Amino acid sequence: MKTHAKIQKWGNGLALRVAGVMRDIPHFQDGTEVDIEINEEGFIVRKSIAKKKKRFPYSESQLLKNLTPILAHADTLASPFANELE
Numbered sequence: 001m002k003t004h005a006k007i008q009k010w011g012n013g014l015a016l017r018v019a020g021v022m023r024d025i026p027h028f029q030d031g032t033e034v035d036i037e038i039n040e041e042g043f044i045v046r047k048s049i050a051k052k053k054k055r056f057p058y059s060e061s062q063l064l065k066n067l068t069p070i071l072a073h074a075d076t077l078a079s080p081f082a083n084e085l086e
Helices: 060-064
Strands: 008-010 013-015 034-039 042-047
Touching: none
Parallel strands: none
Antiparallel strands: 008 013, 034 042
């Protein structure tokens, strides 16, 4: 399907209003994330493919559960010299 639209000034930039069939057919809504492919002839706008969020095997609380200063090697922390603190 083809449609005709006009690029108009919007603030200091240009805008193309996404309304009617340009909004309805791809089911664009407020907040829809898109990828834009740009070339010399123009650009193509596509919905972003949902990326799976990386799920870590342990939560932060599980990782810190039995942590003590000794287990965290707090005794091996560097002690700065007085002139390094100035």
